[in-house]
Amino acid sequence: MAAEPLILQMKSITKEFPGVKALDNVTLEVKAGEIHSICGENGAGKSTLMKVLSGVYPYGTYRGDIVFQGEVMKFRDIKSSENAGIVIIHQELALIPELSITENIFLGNEPRRFGIIDWVEAKQRAIELLARVGLRDDPDTQIKNIGVGKQQLVEIAKALNKKVKLLILDEPTAALNEADSQHLLDLIVGLKGRGISSIMISHKLNEIEQISDSITILRDGRTIETLDAKADGVDEDRIIRGMVGRVLENRFPDRSPDIGEVFFEVKNWTVQHPLSAERLVVKNSSFTVRRGEVVGFAGLMGAGRTELAMSLFGRSYGHYLSGQVFKDGEEIKLRNVDEAIDNGIAYVSEDRKALGLNLLDDIKQSVVSAKLSKISRGSVINNIMESQVAEQYRKALRIKTPTVDEGVDKLSGGNQQKVVLAKWMFTDPDLLILDEPTRGIDVGAKTEIYGIIRDLAAQGKGIIMISSELPELLGVSDRIYTIFEGAITAELTADEADPETLLRYMTSAKKKVQAA
Amino acid sequence: MSSTPPSTDSGTAKRFNIRDLGKMFGGAQSSGRQVGILGALVVIIILFQFLTKGLTLDPTNLINLVNQNAYVLVLAIGMVMVIIAGHIDLSVGSVAAFVGIVVAISMNSWNFPWPVAILFGLAIGAVIGAWQGFWVAYVGVPAFIVTLAGMLIFRGGNQFIGSSATVPVPDEFTIITGYLPDFGPDFGYSNPTLILGLIAAVAVVFNEFRLRRQQERMGSEKAPLWVSLVKLTVLVAVIVYATLLFAGGRIGTSFPIAGIILGVLVLAYSFITRNTTFGRHVYSVGGNWRAAELSGVNIKRTNFFVMMNMSVLAAIAGMLAVSRSVASGPGDGVGWELDAIAAVFIGGAAVSGGIGTVIGSIIGGLVIAVLNNGLQLLGVGVDRVQIIKGIVLLVAVGIDVYSKRQGRPSLIGFLTKNRKPTEDDSLEQPAVQPTGGAEQSSRPQSTTPNA
Numbered sequence: 001m002a003a004e005p006l007i008l009q010m011k012s013i014t015k016e017f018p019g020v021k022a023l024d025n026v027t028l029e030v031k032a033g034e035i036h037s038i039c040g041e042n043g044a045g046k047s048t049l050m051k052v053l054s055g056v057y058p059y060g061t062y063r064g065d066i067v068f069q070g071e072v073m074k075f076r077d078i079k080s081s082e083n084a085g086i087v088i089i090h091q092e093l094a095l096i097p098e099l100s101i102t103e104n105i106f107l108g109n110e111p112r113r114f115g116i117i118d119w120v121e122a123k124q125r126a127i128e129l130l131a132r133v134g135l136r137d138d139p140d141t142q143i144k145n146i147g148v149g150k151q152q153l154v155e156i157a158k159a160l161n162k163k164v165k166l167l168i169l170d171e172p173t174a175a176l177n178e179a180d181s182q183h184l185l186d187l188i189v190g191l192k193g194r195g196i197s198s199i200m201i202s203h204k205l206n207e208i209e210q211i212s213d214s215i216t217i218l219r220d221g222r223t224i225e226t227l228d229a230k231a232d233g234v235d236e237d238r239i240i241r242g243m244v245g246r247v248l249e250n251r252f253p254d255r256s257p258d259i260g261e262v263f264f265e266v267k268n269w270t271v272q273h274p275l276s277a278e279r280l281v282v283k284n285s286s287f288t289v290r291r292g293e294v295v296g297f298a299g300l301m302g303a304g305r306t307e308l309a310m311s312l313f314g315r316s317y318g319h320y321l322s323g324q325v326f327k328d329g330e331e332i333k334l335r336n337v338d339e340a341i342d343n344g345i346a347y348v349s350e351d352r353k354a355l356g357l358n359l360l361d362d363i364k365q366s367v368v369s370a371k372l373s374k375i376s377r378g379s380v381i382n383n384i385m386e387s388q389v390a391e392q393y394r395k396a397l398r399i400k401t402p403t404v405d406e407g408v409d410k411l412s413g414g415n416q417q418k419v420v421l422a423k424w425m426f427t428d429p430d431l432l433i434l435d436e437p438t439r440g441i442d443v444g445a446k447t448e449i450y451g452i453i454r455d456l457a458a459q460g461k462g463i464i465m466i467s468s469e470l471p472e473l474l475g476v477s478d479r480i481y482t483i484f485e486g487a488i489t490a491e492l493t494a495d496e497a498d499p500e501t502l503l504r505y506m507t508s509a510k511k512k513v514q515a516a
Numbered sequence: 517m518s519s520t521p522p523s524t525d526s527g528t529a530k531r532f533n534i535r536d537l538g539k540m541f542g543g544a545q546s547s548g549r550q551v552g553i554l555g556a557l558v559v560i561i562i563l564f565q566f567l568t569k570g571l572t573l574d575p576t577n578l579i580n581l582v583n584q585n586a587y588v589l590v591l592a593i594g595m596v597m598v599i600i601a602g603h604i605d606l607s608v609g610s611v612a613a614f615v616g617i618v619v620a621i622s623m624n625s626w627n628f629p630w631p632v633a634i635l636f637g638l639a640i641g642a643v644i645g646a647w648q649g650f651w652v653a654y655v656g657v658p659a660f661i662v663t664l665a666g667m668l669i670f671r672g673g674n675q676f677i678g679s680s681a682t683v684p685v686p687d688e689f690t691i692i693t694g695y696l697p698d699f700g701p702d703f704g705y706s707n708p709t710l711i712l713g714l715i716a717a718v719a720v721v722f723n724e725f726r727l728r729r730q731q732e733r734m735g736s737e738k739a740p741l742w743v744s745l746v747k748l749t750v751l752v753a754v755i756v757y758a759t760l761l762f763a764g765g766r767i768g769t770s771f772p773i774a775g776i777i778l779g780v781l782v783l784a785y786s787f788i789t790r791n792t793t794f795g796r797h798v799y800s801v802g803g804n805w806r807a808a809e810l811s812g813v814n815i816k817r818t819n820f821f822v823m824m825n826m827s828v829l830a831a832i833a834g835m836l837a838v839s840r841s842v843a844s845g846p847g848d849g850v851g852w853e854l855d856a857i858a859a860v861f862i863g864g865a866a867v868s869g870g871i872g873t874v875i876g877s878i879i880g881g882l883v884i885a886v887l888n889n890g891l892q893l894l895g896v897g898v899d900r901v902q903i904i905k906g907i908v909l910l911v912a913v914g915i916d917v918y919s920k921r922q923g924r925p926s927l928i929g930f931l932t933k934n935r936k937p938t939e940d941d942s943l944e945q946p947a948v949q950p951t952g953g954a955e956q957s958s959r960p961q962s963t964t965p966n967a
Contacts, residue, residue: 316810337812347810355810358803360870369800370811372793379793384734423811 013064040218041442085165097144149180252475260291269323296477346429350436364390393422414445564890575765586774591856594829602869603659607666609849612834641831645824713759803870
């Protein structure tokens with residue numbers, strides 16, 4: 001078997017939904033023992049292709065053949081693809097928070113003796129599996145008590161338990177910080193050494209470039225090309241060109257900032273963890289924002305970036321302990337979200353589906369939802385004005401939808417993010433806090449979002465941009481603060497900042513000495 | 517319905533579009549579902565009209581139907597809001613019974629005049645609602661538990677205050693479930709009912725043209741004129757037909773006052789849920805409370821008022837029932853909560869919250885009412901009626917869940933599911949597909965889902 005040069009061939013896969021051809025004659029060939037990345041903008045068909053491969057869409061609902069290890073496969077469901085050795089790890093992890101690591105690893109595959117679960121054996125095997133993925137936690141730990149990075153490793157351990165031959169990873173590092181991402185990528189390379197092939201879907205092109213052997217690019221449900229990642233000239237720009245079908249001249253808009261006075265200032269902001277009184281998630285943080293300025297916040301996941309932002313935004317996170325907020329020189333109180341909005345502060349959450357949108361709403365309802373008073377009189381909503389306002393934003397932000405009556409759940413990630421941006425622009429904020437504004441959206445949409453951020457700054461608004469992607473932070477920000485374990489460790493101008501410097505202050509408590 | 521000729525009044529070649537039909541029913545997101553359930557109601561009425569050989573649409577029967585079901589429909593109005601907000605209220609039957617007995621005693625023993633007694637009853641409903649709302653919104657106890665407790669507390673309260681006996685009410689109190697006094701020349705019809713029908717017809721026409729004028733003034737996209745005209749013709753025809761039916765009952769009867777109360781409440785609450793910020797907040801809390809909170813919605817206050825409002829409506833329902841049976845008893849209101857909840861879910865609300873409409877719930881309640889009534893007219897026993905009601909609830913929600921999974925949000929969608937996409941596909945498109953605007957109509961519909 002191992003002699004087979006190809007472990008997987010997907011031949012002319014066509015998958016149609018009513019009225020829509022999601023996949024059109026897609027071909028994918030994965031060699032045994034390689035890491036094969038699939039790139040494409042959102043909606044290109046990557047996830048659909050993987051759902052076909054993993055049996056989510058069973059045999060018969062698509063056209064074309066799946067040849068795995070030389071045999072034509074007819075998967076009925078996920079279980080049958082797993083039995084063949086194909087395991088998919090979804091972007092949203094499928095672990096149960098209340099169960100232990102062991103229980104999660106063996107969920108659905110519990111080792112049994114006379115029909116009774118053999119927990120002794122399960123735990124023994126769990127320890128071995130955890131060692132293989134480099135996790136040294138107690139297997140009795142509940143999943144909710146370990147971080148996202150470790151949860152991702154548990155998912156891989158779970159896959160290893162299923163005798164995986166082909167591992168599919170859908171945006172495996174989307175929620176991970178740089179260190180955890182690197183660990184995961186190393187692990188995937190390590191698995192390759194043991195004969196486990198991987199298919200990776202990722203928007204992070206640097207990661208793809210780093211570990212892939214081959215890259216297949218999809219666009220609009222068609223295979224565009226398969227590149228040999230090790231060949232000359234295959235770099236991020238080359239991949240992007242394939243994805244968007246054109247050369248993106250410059251991913252980041254030109255910066256010609258017109259920066260004004262300091263108008264927003266936070267002094268000694270300190271916040272307690274919501275559940276444990278001893279833990280401070282934000283420690284004595286002070287910073288300023290000027291009009292027309294984009295201020296970046298760099299920090300690892302869990303460093304306290306989101307916690308800082310949300311606690312400022314109407315105390316939406318943790319317990320406020322101390323600190324003051326000044327706007328235009330006067331102290332303002334932000335005791336709840338309403339007060340924050342009234343004071344011209346907007347917070348675009350990092351999790352647009354869980355915190356940013358009501359997915360049952362249509363576009364127009366979403367756009368106006370944070371400031372209904374603007375389109376209503378005496379608490380009666382003017383529906384016509386609502387549609388018109390939403391229509392203006394649809395045009396201004398180029399939200400791709402025929403009408404604003406469309407449900408937001410039908411939009412792609414990038415367009416959903418534009419709706420969230422519209423929702424907060426509608427509140428006429430002076431300060432916009434953008435938390436991971438480009439997470440999980442495709443390259444083209446990212447560039448558009450950067451443009452919107454620039455436009456907002458050019459209108460004199462202050463922008464706080466929180467991001468895990470250093471290139472984007474460096475590309476957009478005029479000034480960057482680094483956060484480590486809840487405390488601000490450095491303040492760098494755009495000229496001073498480079499990835500190495502940022503990483504240094506993001507990963508150690510040592511503070512930069514402020515030049516007096 | 518697709519036989520209506522397309523209008524080509526403008527240069528952009530507006531084609532007949534299912535969306536425009538949707539606009540007939542207010543154009544709301546959930547209109548597809550409402551059309552489906554409304555269709556089901558019409559089918560059931562026609563079916564029973566046929567099976568009972570015309571007894572179903574007999575004026576006396578219709579008047580009875582309204583009187584018998586007004587209280588459940590009043591409960592359904594409040595219940596749909598509770599369910600949209602993501603809660604449930606199991607206490608409404610007990611609250612109705614509790615308010616009923618207190619109101620009965622206030623008139624019987626304390627000699628309250630009936631209008632004062634009604635205000636007193638509403639006040640008690642509000643206090644009970646505030647009590648339950650406090651526990652749900654500010655303490656954070658799930659509404660299921662709070663209202664389960666309320667169900668026991670207020671049932672016990674009814675029996676304690678009334679000593680488990682029936683308390684009669686004075687005859688004047690029956691005015692709220694009585695009829696409008698007749699006046700003027702005798703045409704063989706109830707004159708006040710005719711006037712009501714006229715008012716309704718004029719209001720419908722006026723409202724439609726007011727909306728069109730407003731759209732014109734604000735320069736927003738309007739539905740084609742023929743849509744308005746077809747809609748008005750259908751609505752006015754239904755109003756005229758219903759008016760003649762209700763006006764043609766026995767001498768001394770008219771459209772029931774309970775029905776008028778119900779109608780006013782339906783209009784008011786439809787407006788509140790659709791057109792006010794409070795209504796929007798209720799939907800947002802049920803749809804995604806975390807997102808609502810981060811948008812500045814006061815979740816606690818919203819939940820508090822939703823629960824409080826439910827108990828006030830339960831008080832109204834309780835008083836209607838007391839008035840109709842001229843007494844308040846220890847067994848009043850048993851099982852009402854389940855009737856109201858069934859009406860809401862048949863009417864298209866989602867168990868997980870965030871979805872539902874007042875109108876849909878009323879139609880859902882009417883489906884149960886007509887079913888009940890028709891089966892009784894046919895002489896089907898209470899036992900089998902219960903079985904049939906249970907099956908209808910299950911099937912209605914089952915179809916809803918199934919069709920939603922297929923991306924088709926309505927019964928109509930379900931019925932047309934197996935149609936192959938054809939050239940005039942725009943007639944049968946699921947509402948989830950991008951349709952509408954003139955810019956789109958020339959393009960083939962097979963765009964990507966993420967377009």
